[in-house]
Amino acid sequence: MKKYFRIIFAIPVALFAIIQFFQPEKNRGEITQNHLFEQTALPEGVQTILKNACLDCHSNQTTYLWYHQIAPVSWMINSHIADGKAELNLSEWGNWEPLDQMGALDKMADEIKSGEMPLNAYVLMHPKAKLTEEQKEQFHAWSEKLSEELLLKMINE
Amino acid sequence: MKKIMLPAFVFATVIFGAFILNTAYKNAPIVGEKELPEQVKSIIDQSCFQCHNADSQNEKAREALDFKAIDELGKVKKITTLKEIAEVIEKGEMPPKKFLEKFPEKKLTEEQTKIMADWSKKEIDTLLGK
Numbered sequence: 471m472k473k474y475f476r477i478i479f480a481i482p483v484a485l486f487a488i489i490q491f492f493q494p495e496k497n498r499g500e501i502t503q504n505h506l507f508e509q510t511a512l513p514e515g516v517q518t519i520l521k522n523a524c525l526d527c528h529s530n531q532t533t534y535l536w537y538h539q540i541a542p543v544s545w546m547i548n549s550h551i552a553d554g555k556a557e558l559n560l561s562e563w564g565n566w567e568p569l570d571q572m573g574a575l576d577k578m579a580d581e582i583k584s585g586e587m588p589l590n591a592y593v594l595m596h597p598k599a600k601l602t603e604e605q606k607e608q609f610h611a612w613s614e615k616l617s618e619e620l621l622l623k624m625i626n627e
Numbered sequence: 628m629k630k631i632m633l634p635a636f637v638f639a640t641v642i643f644g645a646f647i648l649n650t651a652y653k654n655a656p657i658v659g660e661k662e663l664p665e666q667v668k669s670i671i672d673q674s675c676f677q678c679h680n681a682d683s684q685n686e687k688a689r690e691a692l693d694f695k696a697i698d699e700l701g702k703v704k705k706i707t708t709l710k711e712i713a714e715v716i717e718k719g720e721m722p723p724k725k726f727l728e729k730f731p732e733k734k735l736t737e738e739q740t741k742i743m744a745d746w747s748k749k750e751i752d753t754l755l756g757k
Contacts, residue, residue: 573710
């Protein structure tokens with residue numbers, strides 16, 4: 471009977487150990503000229519918002535927490551990042567047409583305002599990602615200002 | 628008796644007024660309707676407007692886009708809205724699957740999709756002065 475229990479216990483532990491060898495590639499790219507921060511001068515507050523609430527999944531540079539390294543959490547995190555980057559990758563900002571940049575700004579501001587983004591699950595684990603009303607307004611104001619600049623640029627092109 | 632006349636009159640006026648305003652609003656044409664090409668208008672009426680109007684029960688759709696109010700938007704918002712219209716239609720995200728299960732006839736044909744996408748792109752170019 472004792473032996474039986476030992477096996478029951480040992481199987482999950484062994485499995486857990488084995489899956490640690492299957493780790494997804496880390497999202498730790500170099501920051502290039504195309505990164506949003508390199509492309510335009512942002513107010514400090516907006517940079518903080520983006521760093522704290524967006525860039526982990528919407529850029530090529532994720533800041534990992536310790537438990538993100540452990541499978542199966544690492545798999546889940548990896549798929550979140552892949553989805554986030556497919557929607558919007560701010561490391562690629564410089565590669566886009568002004569019209570696409572404008573569209574992205576509009577969507578970002580809308581989703582932040584409505585609370586769709588950042589995701590609740592993310593905010594739960596990253597308290598700094600919880601945006602205040604003030605921060606949301608600040609982001610909105612910035613996105614509108616940059617959009618107006620882009621509009622002028624497109625009209626004058 | 629006289630005492631309740633005034634409140635009753637005010638009450639009746641408000642109710643009546645609201646009623647008139649409400650119907651007037653509902654019957655108002657889609658803003659900019661005159662400028663909408665016939666084909667675009669009929670596609671919007673057929674497949675979009677049911678949810679994307681100011682009185683829609685569908686809160687998300689109503690807030691995302693009210694076809695009547697497009698002309699009232701600022702230039703940037705108008706451009707991004709038009710861009711989004713083309714995108715979600717081309718990607719097949721709109722009209723939504725659930726809606727099409729109920730109303731399969733409202734699915735956009737390839738031709739209709741192209742008409743909407745071309746229209747929105749042309750509008751954007753016009754707004755950009757091209």
